[in-house]
Amino acid sequence: MSRVENTAENRAESSPTADTARHLMFDDLEKLGRILVQTGDMAHSFIQSADDMDVTCRDFSAFDPSRALPRQGRGTLDALRAVQDDILPLLAASIGPRYLGFVTGGTTPAAxxxxxxxxxxxxxxxxxxxxxxxxxxxxxxxxxxxxxxxxxxxxxxxxxxxxxxxxxxxxxxxxxxxxxxxxxxxxxxxxxxxxxxxxxxxxxxxxxxxxxxxxxxxxxxxxxxxxxxxxxxxxxxxxxxxxxxxxxxxxxxxxxxxxxxxxxxxxxxxxxxxxxxxxxxxxxxxxxxxxxxxxxxxxxxxxxxxxxxxxxxxxxxxxxxxxxxxxxxxxxxxxxxxxxxxxxxxxxxxxxxxxxxxxxxxxxxxxxxxxxxxxMQAYGRDGFAGIVRANCDQAADLAAWVKSHDKLELMRDPKLNVTMFTGVGSDDDNRALLDRINASGKLFLTPTIYGGRFGFRAAFSNWRTRDHDLVIIKQAIDFVL
Ligand SMILES: Cc1ncc(COP(=O)(O)O)c(C=O)c1O
CATH class of the missing domain: 3.40.640.10 (Type I PLP-dependent aspartate aminotransferase-like (Major domain))
Structure with missing residues (x-):
């Protein structure tokens, strides 16, 4: 393929809107300080609200994946507003303290x-x-x-x-x-x-x-x-x-x-x-x-x-x-x-x-x-040890509560950070129970099959999970039982 020379003639032939769009990037570069501060504010407020927002989003119908690519953009501040309106409200609070699905870590401030x-x-x-x-x-x-x-x-x-x-x-x-x-x-x-x-x-x-x-x-x-x-x-x-x-x-x-x-x-x-x-x-x-x-x-x-x-x-x-x-x-x-x-x-x-x-x-x-x-520099070995110890204690605490509950059954004593449990009913009952637990928006658990039975996994792997989250978790489960 022959290279197109960057001559005045060729530039004149290129799309004027494409040139304008590139200028948007240089405009953004000039405003970058302000853009980063706004981004930081937005990220900060999302991170703070992850304690209280619904842990997962269950209805994304407001977001239309088939919408056409805009021909002309309007710069980063405009795109940030679109993120704020169209995307942030539909996210999971997986960085928050009660997202216990899969094995999902949060993000430390330093990370x-x-x-x-x-x-x-x-x-x-x-x-x-x-x-x-x-x-x-x-x-x-x-x-x-x-x-x-x-x-x-x-x-x-x-x-x-x-x-x-x-x-x-x-x-x-x-x-x-x-x-x-x-x-x-x-x-x-x-x-x-x-x-x-x-x-x-x-x-x-x-x-x-x-x-x-x-x-x-x-x-x-x-x-x-x-x-x-x-x-x-x-x-x-x-x-x-x-x-x-x-x-x-x-x-x-x-x-x-x-x-x-x-x-x-x-x-x-x-x-x-x-x-x-x-x-x-x-x-x-x-x-x-x-x-x-x-x-x-x-x-x-x-x-x-x-x-x-x-x-x-x-x-x-x-x-x-x-x-x-x-x-x-x-x-x-x-x-x-x-x-x-x-x-x-x-x-x-x-x-x-x-x-x-x-x-x-x-x-x-x-x-x-x-x-x-x-x-690692910010928190050292002890910082990470603190997360691991706390999460293991939380899994054990939940397991003890499940054991003492007459409508729940512990499937295995956790060796580490995952509590596997289920309800006393049939697999179908327990599928419905998991749906109700997750629909509460207070916590998120993922399903499993263990020993041929349907159950739930509560995987504690987030530095932000604290004792009062366990209180909320237990109350939310009790409420839908
Ligand atoms: C034991 C084990 N191995 C592998 C994986 C896959 O990890 P990743 O999703 O980071 O690829 C997981 C994820 O939960 C896991 O628990």
């Missing part, structure tokens, strides 16, 4: 500031070329290892878009490692070069199943390990029997440190022993469970984590940094880099430091280390 700055300075965090961003990511990874009691000289990693991608990296790196042990280079020759790769998992998270599909392994193509009675924990005897019976040349064991329902932790030392015996790669999904390390009453649940070959975790869950921020740690960074490297002369650098472009799925990357760095 918010870090995130805003990440957008303002908009580094493409590919590597060390011309910017300190790679060194900041390296420091954050070291701090995360410190939090999880992992030796930073053995573990290295990368920040990802979330635990789903971290799990994918675990599969891809594990598969490559398995191949290399038997002289097969999957990176070069594809998954078909090791057709007898075998995966073993007892309670893989839904994201892991999706990753098996994305990685070309196949979502049904894993060996299901039995769970211990009434739990989501790996039955070690069954894992041993199935590893023993396997003659696959490549084996990956997927373990859990904090399952999404029962918050169960596998016996990682026992699994690591088996992996050593049978030459398997051990991947541990610790999306939120890794932060049990910050609670001295629960840190023992992670014994053996340091023996994992790869670990998945998340910043946007319990560390309360904004989306998106996943964490991937591994003892085999070279293997990961082999699978993820991107070669092109224009990407080469002589700068010293980690090339994060070679450690994950994305080439262009948000500077997602910055929100973590600012929040």
């Amino acid at each position: 918010l500031v870090g995130d805003w700055l990440a957008s303002a300075i908009d580094q493409n965090a590919t590597g060390p070329e011309g910017s300190v961003n790679a060194a900041v990511e390296e420091q954050v990874i070291n701090w995360l290892c410190e939090i999880a009691n992992l030796p930073a000289n053995r573990f290295d990693g990368v920040l990802t878009t979330g635990a789903t991608v971290s799990n994918l990296l675990g599969l891809v790196a594990g598969r490559q490692w398995c191949g290399e042990k038997v002289g097969v280079d999957i990176d070069a020759d594809g998954a078909g070069a090791l057709p007898d790769l075998q995966l073993f998992a007892a309670s893989p998270h839904a994201s892991m199943i999706k990753d098996m599909s994305i990685a070309g392994i196949g979502r049904n193509n894993f060996t299901k390990i039995v769970t211990l009675p009434g739990s989501e924990q790996t039955d070690i005897d069954d894992l041993k029997a199935k590893l023993d019976a396997s003659d696959a040349r490549g084996k990956i064991v997927i373990a859990s440190a904090g399952t999404v329902n029962a918050t169960d932790f596998d016996d990682l030392n026992a699994i690591a022993d088996l992996c050593a015996t049978y030459g398997a790669w051990l991947h541990v999904d610790a999306a939120f469970g890794m932060f049990a390390a910050l609670d001295d009453r629960r840190a023992h649940l992670l014994a053996g984590l340091e023996r994992a070959d790869s670990i998945t975790s998340d910043g946007h869950k319990w560390l309360n940094v904004p989306y998106d921020c996943g964490i991937f740690l591994t003892r085999h960074i070279g293997v990961l880099e082999k699978c993820c490297r991107a070669f092109a002369p224009y990407l080469e650098t002589r700068a010293d430091g980690n090339m994060y472009i070679n450690r994950g799925v994305e080439n262009s990357r948000r500077f997602r280390a910055l929100p973590l760095w600012v929040s």
